[in-house]
Amino acid sequence: MGPFVRMCRLGEFEIVKGVIVVEKGVIVAVAGETDADYKEILKKCNRRTTLGERQVLMPGLVDGHAHAAQHAYCGNGLELPLLEWLETYTFKEEAKFQDLDYANAVYERAVSRHLRNGTTTCSYFATIHLAATLALVDICARLGQRAHVGKVSMDRNSPDFYIEQDTDRAIADVKTFVNTVEKEPKKASSSSGKGTTTTTTTTTTGNLVTPSLIPRFAPSCSAKLMRGLGDFRRGELPVHTHLSENEAECDFVGSLFPEADCYVDVYKRAGLLHAKSYFAHCCYCDLQERTLVSKSDAGVITCPTSNFMVGRALCDVRQWLDHGVKVGIGTDVAGGYSTSMFNAIRHVVVASSLVAAQKNDPTKRISWKEALFLATAGSASCLHLKTGAFMKGNFFDALIVDLDAPDSAYDVYPTTQDDTLDWLFEKFIWNGDDRNILHVYVNGIRVAGAAKTKNPNKLGGLAVGAAILTTTVALFTLTILRRRA
């Protein structure tokens, strides 16, 4: 029994009282109290956990685009537009990841911070460094975050201190990276962060970390490099890159690849445009470009915060959706200043409102409920991962949110309405933060959260007993706990 957030299609949003049954980290049944099979399903649950009053279970957030290696200057140096920003800050910072100790220190904090903000899956850019990128994979696995991780490929238009001079070697390094990650699959692990002993489990939920191919963006990649990546197990591996973020960038791409019909055609010609590709930003794509993306079944990751800052553009998300394209949301740290997907969700609404005003078309507006869907199931579909919604067969990646946390950043007023949870949940979306996120689960295992519990891997360790006595509105069942106990 709920309350949990049910959003299985764009536009659907419901806080349902019901039950979610989990086995070995995977959802095996979901039912609302009013569903016909509810009582049947409930019988199967031999170990239950009940949420406290004003607590809600929601799908974990899926950040479709973030730079783990830019975490250290999150919120710094945002006064410059994209290309100048890269030259002045980004390349210098990313070059430091040659030093494995530095890489480990930053990546540990980055992954911890994203998790703490409720991001159960994150698609990370690393840097050009093979060893450091493998370290990021290890850290995601150890801290228990589902992730796409890619070694960045870039062999031109970059400073001497941060470039891959040898294109063949660059391609070989990517193959080594992918093979290494696949050979040593990273299983779900249980950890609540530093200081906690890590226990690797033997769930059958597959790899936590999927390797991706990352040509940084067309301006910093030769055609040969992109072709090398595109030819490597074409269509099998996720391709994660940038597209059409900033006007100067688009002009630069036009001058570098005069033979291409448009920006995305550069990737298409290299074999990098297919159903497992997803592109961050996509602010200036015209009809031809949108059609190419749509036909290939690639995804779009909108990153409004960094678009406001370094991109200085707006993405017309509705236009992409109307074109039948999968859309997810990214924080784009550190072009975006915040690791919080809630911040990104708010800014998707803001950006779309401004698009609506500019185009004098109110249908352009994306509601917060739609944005929440894009930030969970939307991103998950771009990443081809079974997460982001409470559906049978999906991983149990979830957040227990206390809508009335004592140290919350917003005030809660008594209401007498039945829609109290909806009302509070909306308040939480606009003003809540990590203080409201009591527990973060990936694969049914608690990996982070604000709740102070001595037994971090046991669900609802805080006040569940009391909650069972005082309320029956909220209940869901994790049979994995029984099996692990």
Place this chain on the structure above:
Amino acid sequence: MGPFVRMCRLGEFEIVKGVIVVEKGVIVAVAGETDADYKEILKKCNRRTTLGERQVLMPGLVDGHAHAAQHAYCGNGLELPLLEWLETYTFKEEAKFQDLDYANAVYERAVSRHLRNGTTTCSYFATIHLAATLALVDICARLGQRAHVGKVSMDRNSPDFYIEQDTDRAIADVKTFVNTVEKEPKKASSSSGKGTTTTTTTTTTGNLVTPSLIPRFAPSCSAKLMRGLGDFRRGELPVHTHLSENEAECDFVGSLFPEADCYVDVYKRAGLLHAKSYFAHCCYCDLQERTLVSKSDAGVITCPTSNFMVGRALCDVRQWLDHGVKVGIGTDVAGGYSTSMFNAIRHVVVASSLVAAQKNDPTKRISWKEALFLATAGSASCLHLKTGAFMKGNFFDALIVDLDAPDSAYDVYPTTQDDTLDWLFEKFIWNGDDRNILHVYVNGIRVAGAAKTKNPNKLGGLAVGAAILTTTVALFTLTILRRRA
């Protein structure tokens, strides 16, 4: 000795090591370590307080436009544009303030929340209700927040349940409100919020709360009502209202007042445009309108968050500044979803970046340092209050910010640079929150803050002793403490 934030002019920003001397809540001397009079001033300080490492003193924030009566639905119901939003949510909510108990409950939380977010001065809209508005004045005084408070005046185009039917009575109520507030001046008081005994002090810093005149906005006021307000002690009292927030609103004003040359001319004709007037929003003002505002020396309060949501517009702040107009910043709760001025500061940068992109003019961009100035000294100049900057003669309204608070929403990395504090302060501006605000001072008295101190009115009760032993980088002196002790 510093570090404190020195911003006395737009464009100036410096974290200075120095000393600030405070007597009876007023700054009597300010000097940086390298200033000629530094040692002389330091001698005068017979009681000093030292900041901890990575702590900075900054001016308290001045929220130029917030609706205290909309606090309860902060973060709710933002899917509608302005005029529909008013009809659907706002008027119904504000009507509840007829009930004094309800008003007290909401206002107490609203003022506490604004204070906790570092807003030492707030310019509040209340409602049409005299008694409830007087209650808001009392609460500001009791909780120790400097404020402008106004009873809202509105006598047309409003629902039957929330309108002033009798215009003469409406004007009389405003006069009663102003006279009552002025007759019983609210002095600085010491309190850390609910549960704490209030001690009214006898400082000579004048009233904490200034009454303002608030014609809601031209569409909901008859010409007679506005004229009545304009004729009441013309030019002496602050006039606080809305101007040009939304296109539909501007069209409506045009149809209601065909005799006026433009929207602001409606206020001018009523005697409501003068040096003590300040207008929230000002998104669609043309050259004629900007010239009228500029000539009158009135102020503009930009409210980007609510402009993103219900206004669906962008304010060209640079255009106002270039026109020589005073500009401040407001949260515009609850059209804006956040009570935090840090959120508003970020959104001023965002909005200006989008204006810069739209107009293809990078000079339109407002930097975060400029936005911080507007959020402190800028708003203060619109409100004609001696606050918002550490200058001799100003009230000591200030925040002690821990840039590296243990529960901070961002990560701090070791740096070896001299500019560590600047770097961290920037990070704090973009990602910090109330957890970083250890102490909030108004008139030299601690009134709020995240630090758990048993002696909330004593400056720096947390770890000051230790800090003195371990660092000398940070020091400022509050002689008021000696006098109050």
